[in-house]
Amino acid sequence: MANKTDTVSLSDTFTAGLWSENPVFRLLLGMCPTLAVTAAVKPAITMGGCVIFVLLCSNIVTSLMRNLLKPHLRILMFTLTIATFVTIADLFLKAYMPDMSEALGPYVPLIIVNCIIICRAEACASKNGLAVSIVDAIGMGLGFTLAVCVLAVVRELLGTGKILDTVILSDKVFMPWAVMVMPAGAFITLGLLLGLVSKITNKSKR
Amino acid sequence: MTLMDTVTALILGFISIVLINNLVFSKFLGICPYLGVSGRIDMAFGMGLAVTFVVTMAGTLTWLIDHLVLMKFGLEVTRYVCFILVIAGAVQLVEMYLRKFFPSLYESFGIFLPLITTNCAILGLCLFLNLWEIDNFVRAVVLSFGAGIGFTMAICIMAGIRENLELADIPKSLKGAPITLITAGLLALAFMGFAGMIK
Numbered sequence: 251m252a253n254k255t256d257t258v259s260l261s262d263t264f265t266a267g268l269w270s271e272n273p274v275f276r277l278l279l280g281m282c283p284t285l286a287v288t289a290a291v292k293p294a295i296t297m298g299g300c301v302i303f304v305l306l307c308s309n310i311v312t313s314l315m316r317n318l319l320k321p322h323l324r325i326l327m328f329t330l331t332i333a334t335f336v337t338i339a340d341l342f343l344k345a346y347m348p349d350m351s352e353a354l355g356p357y358v359p360l361i362i363v364n365c366i367i368i369c370r371a372e373a374c375a376s377k378n379g380l381a382v383s384i385v386d387a388i389g390m391g392l393g394f395t396l397a398v399c400v401l402a403v404v405r406e407l408l409g410t411g412k413i414l415d416t417v418i419l420s421d422k423v424f425m426p427w428a429v430m431v432m433p434a435g436a437f438i439t440l441g442l443l444l445g446l447v448s449k450i451t452n453k454s455k456r
Numbered sequence: 457m458t459l460m461d462t463v464t465a466l467i468l469g470f471i472s473i474v475l476i477n478n479l480v481f482s483k484f485l486g487i488c489p490y491l492g493v494s495g496r497i498d499m500a501f502g503m504g505l506a507v508t509f510v511v512t513m514a515g516t517l518t519w520l521i522d523h524l525v526l527m528k529f530g531l532e533v534t535r536y537v538c539f540i541l542v543i544a545g546a547v548q549l550v551e552m553y554l555r556k557f558f559p560s561l562y563e564s565f566g567i568f569l570p571l572i573t574t575n576c577a578i579l580g581l582c583l584f585l586n587l588w589e590i591d592n593f594v595r596a597v598v599l600s601f602g603a604g605i606g607f608t609m610a611i612c613i614m615a616g617i618r619e620n621l622e623l624a625d626i627p628k629s630l631k632g633a634p635i636t637l638i639t640a641g642l643l644a645l646a647f648m649g650f651a652g653m654i655k
Contacts, residue, residue, distance in 0.1 A: 278633055281487035282576045325573075326544060333537045341533070356583040359536050363576045365488055433482050434648065437641030441634045449629035 260385050263374075267389025273366045274397035275447045280366040284398055285436040286357050291414050294402035296350045298395025300339045300358060305367050306387040307335040312375035313383035319376060328371045329362065336361045366394060404439055405430045466598050472654050473602040479577050480610040481644040483584070486577030490611055491636055500615035504608025506565050508601065510550060510572050511581055514543045515600025518582040519593065539582050547573045577607055613643065 273279045280301075287297040311331050319327060340358045343351040351358070361367065370390055375383040403413060409430030411419040429435045479485040486507070493503045518539050526532055551569050554562040562569075572578065581603045590596045617639055626635050 278491065279488075281491065282484045282580075285484040285487065329540050329544065329573075330537060333540050337533065337536050340536070356580060356587055359583055360485075360576050360580055362536060362540055363574045363579050365574060368574060429645070432644075432648065433484065434641045434645040436484070437637050437644055441630075441637030441639075441641060444637065445627070445630040445634035448634065452629060 260381065263382055263386050264389040267386065267391075267393040268396065269393070271390075272393045272397060273369075273390055274394060275444060277366075277369070278444075279369055280364045280394060281440075282360060283357050283364060284394075284401065285433070285440060287354060288398055288402040288405055288436060288439075289409070289431045290406045291399065291402045293350060293353045294398045295395070296343070296347065297354060297357065298391070298398050300336075300343070300361060301364065301366065301394050302388065302391030303339055304332060304335045304361055305370060305391045306384065308332045308367055308371055309375040309383040309387040310380065312371045313378065313380050316376045324372075324376065325368070328368055328376075332367050332371075333362050366390060401436075401439060401443060404443070405435055409435065466595060468654055469595060470598050470602040473599050474606040474609065475647065475650040476654065478606045478610060478647055479580065479603050480607060481640070481647045483580060485580040486575050486607055489571065489575055490614065490640070491633055494611050494614040494618055494636070497612060497615040497619060500611045501608070502564055504604075504611050506569060506572060507575060507577060507607050508604025510543075510547055511578050511604040511607070512597065512601045513546045513550070514578050515581055515585060515603070516597050517542050517546060519585055519590070519596040519600075522586060523591075535586070539579060543578055543582070544573050577603070610643075614640065617643075 267273070271277060274281075274284050283297055283301070287293045308328070308331050312328060315327070336359060339361070340351070343354070343358060370386060374386045378386070406413055407418060408427050411417060411421065411424050411426050427435070430439065473479075477483065480487070480490055489503055489507075494500050521538060521542060522535065526535055526538065531538075547570065551562070554565070554569070581600060585596050585599065590599065614636070618636065621635060621639070630638070
């Protein structure tokens with residue numbers, strides 16, 4: 251175990267989450283929140299923050315109890331750990347950011363079944379030490395936030411002409427595409443972005 | 457309210473959750489299995505049936521626990537932990553029951569059954585039942601069942617389209633997930649046409 255931890259470089263773990271193993275664009279994990287909260291930039295950032303918090307805490311706890319886990323009970327333990335931290339995040343949002351809590355609605359509790367978090371607990375935290383798990387959680391969390399923000403910027407700009415309530419494209423020169431803030435726009439934007447990412451990857455491979 | 461009105465309300469609720477508030481197209485729930493197993497139509501149908509079964513059970517059970525235990529004793533803080541435990545338990549029970557009494561069905565579901573625990577459509581529906589403040593037991597059961605049917609319909613339509621997409625000439629970088637998402641977007645656009653159907 252100790253040797254394995256040493257060979258995993260911390261900076262590699264961090265950058266993997268940002269690009270080469272980006273949870274949204276590469277691993278296709280956590281699609282539901284990605285599509286649901288990206289109609290505007292502000293809820294997207296809030297969601298990213300929640301995911302970073304939950305991912306960090308669950309990775310820390312999982313990493314600490316990795317030697318106590320029984321194989322057949324581990325998924326249940328991961329889920330319960332995650333559910334606890336999600337409850338904390340949800341109550342925090344309700345208390346300090348009630349408007350965001352209202353806007354995100356059931357998608358905050360749905361972080362429990364977000365595949366990113368269970369995937370990281372299973373693939374990284376249950377096998378590695380504390381340091382690697384923390385760095386991995388921050389990298390993956392930032393990668394998720396980045397992806398969600400890119401999607402939200404495109405959708406909010408084309409859907410309303412604004413970003414974070416600042417008018418970028420005025421009404422006179424640009425007619426907002428209402429479909430971009432609706433579900434259909436979410437699917438199509440994400441599809442095109444994934445296409446773009448795989449195009450870039452194919453090019454750099456050659 | 458007479459019996460007739462109640463039945464009409466239930467039917468309208470059922471249609472609205474299948475077509476208008478379809479979990480996949482308007483709430484983005486259950487996208488992972490939607491992308492994962494919509495490659496072949498028979499697998500998609502099997503997945504849809506399994507989800508329908510579990511979501512009906514989980515929706516009913518969590519509604520009962522929420523209203524009879526959690527709300528009565530002021531334990532709403534533990535709602536998420538309880539819901540996820542109930543869902544994991546329900547999936548486990550279904551798995552054991554099928555293995556014992558319907559081994560052939562169990563074989564055909566295979567790996568899909570345990571995966572349903574982390575299908576966000578299930579937990580999502582349980583949370584929506586709470587969010588929409590459904591306080592009628594029969595209505596909760598009908599909505600849970602309708603949500604499963606809506607999911608089955610969405611995943612089967614998608615599987616049908618994807619079987620044909622295999623033969624289409626798609627740009628290389630759009631192959632796989634990107635074109636599936638774009639197709640889902642066009643389907644969601646079509647489903648928006650149902651929006652004004654029920655007032």
